[in-house]
Amino acid sequence: MKSLNTKLTKSEEALRRSEERFRRLIEVSSEAIWVTDASGGIIEDSLSWRIFTGRKYKDFLGWNWLSAVHADDRNLLKKVWRHRLKTKTPSRVEFRQLNAKGEYRIIKSTAVPIFDGNGKVLEWIGMNQDITELKQAEEALRENERLLKRSQEIAQLGSWELDLLNNKLTWSDEAYRIFGLKPQEFKATYEAFLKTVHPDDREKVNLAYTESLRKKLDGYEIIHRIIRKNTSEIRIVHEKCEHIKNKSGTVIKSIGMTHDITELKKAEEQLTNYAQKLELLNNSLEEMLAKQEALFESIGDGIIVVDKYGVIIKANRKTEDLFGWNVQKILGKSIFKQVELEDEQDNLIPSELHPTLLALNTAQVVRGVYFLVKKDKFPLLITSSPVILDNAIVGAISVYRDYSQQLAINQAKDEFVSLASHELRTPLSAVAWSLERLFEDQNLYSNSQKKSLDKIYKQTQNMIELTSNLLTTTKIELGVHSYTHEKIDPIEIASNVIENLKDRIKDKKIKFNFFFDKDIKPYKTYSNAIYIILRNLLSNAVKFTSSGGWIRLKIQKLDDKLILQVTDSGIGIPRSAQEKIFQKIYRANNVKNRVEGTGLGLYITKAMVNYLKGNIIVESKVNKGSTFMVMLPFAV
């Protein structure tokens, strides 16, 4: 009995100890351990449970522990308990529970039933584990994966992994897309990959991979074409693979990337194209420059380039002949000191009138004959052009031509014309003056004799006019017609012309009107050109207007132009002839055999108008009259 008692005591002792161990375990466990009755009402809690919730044991007795659970998860827990009661099997559930700091934590709760001898559930014992951090880590991992996929998609960079030990190939979603497949459409295989490779590149790609394995390389890299399965589009990819080896050096895993570089390649090609074009352009530019340089050096005229201050930047070899200098020694020096000029009468040209400075100051091309101040003075035809960049004058280029020969030729031509003029006019003058003397006593002749003399006189006058026009035309065409540049009053010139025509106007009883703007002031122009224009137009008007008709001369100032307008009530010019009248020796049908003329007057007039940079237009109606209008710019 005693031994039984002792045994009992021992058993009790053992049980008590076991219970004590269990309680201690519960108390020290970091997990919250709990015990409920068969229906779920709490019986036992733990220290960690109290620390976690920050509440006391009595607060949770019975079903009160639900109050610490997130309201949204309470029904779930109740459902789980009903299931547990029914099935009497261990189960797990996740829910949110308020901790001592008032934060909801994610809890994983595991419950195990404890049975009595008859298989009836006595209690439930369970363990609550705070898995919040774990959950967050999982979420972060998932987010990272998502990001990786998205990055691959954006970069068109697919990745793959080949496990050689298990012969398992995995492709990333983007790898599928690059190959024109739906992500994870089928199980990736090396053969499936090879199929996407362009047939012409297949062997090359296969070899790169197999060789790298055979030679136990660290990896391989290759650029090849693929054909997208869904669109049949050819794309270019860059494959880069790294092998992972075991200790013996055998490759056990290959990690690779497939980068779609089609756009990159296209851009690269375009860039190469541009580069080639640029090179071509550069070459042709260089060639052009070389040609220009050669031209610059070999040209027969002296060329000097100056900056905007007149400092010599460049001069060609010909300038050495012309100016007797060494090009290298005059670079950087002032053109105005190096090239001193004077006029025909030995007057020094001041630097403000130096053609180069005129070009720089006026932004216009300046051209003229100057004489170089040198031991043997000789003429130069100088053309100075301003160099304008972005609306600013940056310098000037001047061309210097030795004009001695041209000047001599011009002089010879001039002398020839002068002589011809003199020789032709002398006999005509003699005839005209002799006739004049004969006319002095009209009583000496019969009427028919007078008529004959009259005819001779008229023909002589025609001959004189023809000679005069022929000479002017010849001078214009030889380029030796001289123009006087002086300040003149156009009204005064017109008055002189009218004065010279006075007798003819009176003889034909023509009514002559002269209107002019009072505010036209004397200005500098080529006076004899204006004289010739007015004389020819007015003389024509008198010639082609019948007796008793009228002529009107109008001189006006319109903006920056001088307008000379001659209108008559004459025989007019047929429409078909109007555009031809300014041609040499053209005479309209309606005057050919009826009115005396040379067919040179309007040709000369037009040449003069051109010289003054003006315009001439005609308006006319047959048998009504004509209007000639000349527009001349004031600045010439």
Add this chain to the structure above:
Amino acid sequence: MKKQILIIEDEQVLLELLSDKFKDSGFIVSEATSAEDGIKKALQNLPDLILLDILLPKMNGLTMLKKLRQDPWGETVPVIILSNLSDQKKVSEAIEIGVYDFLVKSEVKLADIVKQVSEVLQPEDH
């Protein structure tokens, strides 16, 4: 009192026509057919006016005029150019040396020349 003019003209026909016309118009006329002869006659006769041609054998009329202008008397004597040259350069040159007018033979009547000369010599009557 009759006015005296000197005509320098190398063309015999023209010289005769001019000379006769001026004589008929009441002038005393002296003639020269070259520039050298012209200077001599001018300084010898001291005419009231000189009618001067440009194209003359050897020395031309304008060169002669330049020389004449260096003489104290010749400096002021009125000169009218009567030439068949109508070149603007010659006209300018003549005006620069100092002439009353530049007439082109083929474009003027004898009567006009006489009128012009009379005007120069008797400006107060005009």
